[in-house]
Amino acid sequence: MASSITSSFQTSNLRSVFLGERNVLCLSSVPVTRVGFLRKTIECKDSRIGKQPIEVPSNVTITLEGQDLKVKGPLGELSIAYPREVKVERDESGILKVKKAVETRRANQMHGLFRTLTDNMVVGVSKGFEKKLQMVGVGYRAMVEGRDLVLSLGFSHPVRMTIPEGLKVQVEENTRITVSGYDKSQVGQFAASIRKWRPPEPYKGKGVKYADEVIRRKEGKAGKKK
Structure with missing residues (x-):
């Protein structure tokens, strides 16, 4: 009985460097069985948006x-x-x-x-898509010259942007810009590029913003009291 126990375990003595104590490490030679994992089947539900039908008009x-x-x-x-x-x-x-x-x-x-x-x-x-922008600021204005949109945004020179094919740009009262087209991603991308030139700042609200955009305003720093 004792011989079988000694054959299944190999003992090695290790001495601690700091405490000087003798530790015993037992290594077992008995094979260990593998642990099995259960695979859980993932159920993919239908998308609420994906399962909705798309009606096609008669002119399409x-x-x-x-x-x-x-x-x-x-x-x-x-x-x-x-x-x-x-x-x-x-x-x-x-x-x-x-x-x-x-x-x-x-x-x-x-x-x-x-x-x-x-x-x-x-x-x-x-039907098409459209995106409306509003320019807020003294001296800020826009105009369309041919296939170019010219913006005056307080820089030393006006900003000139070429209108992509398939898009239409209209300017009302020099401060209201409407971008329209049949490609929704192209309309949104060009409107975002216009806003990028002068994003609205949170203190006075100056800049180019979307017509339905709400700017969270901040209070300016108060002067030191005398």
Whole structure:
């Protein structure tokens, strides 16, 4: 019995450097069985946005070829390529439905995203999008010269921006700018580039802001009391 115990354990003596005590370290030669882990199946629920159908107006033409979709309307033409995780279908009534092709977490994320992008395309070529900006400040003004937007924002020289193709820019009362177009991302990007030149500051509210933007104001520093 004693021989079997000594064969299953190997004893090595270690001496502590600081305390001078003898420690015993036992190494077991008995094989250890592997611990198994249970895999939990992830249930991917349908996106609330992704499962909503998309109504196509009568003045919009849809061309669907595999994973490629082209949308053409009175305002312009847009196209999109879907990833393999999602697919788009069109029923007899002309309604578009974006569905998941596989049941994965990435497919659940792509489902709602590409449904929104598809809906923006249909609305863009039929009705269009617009973004309004307001200029606040003494001497701040804007004007359109041909295909250029000229801004006076207090710099030593006016800012000249070329208007991209597919966009329209209108200026009212020299301080109100309206950017419109059929591509929602392009409209938002150009409006953001205009605002970037002079973002509104929180003390007096001077700068270029969106028409529906609320600026949180701050109080200025009070002078020292005499």
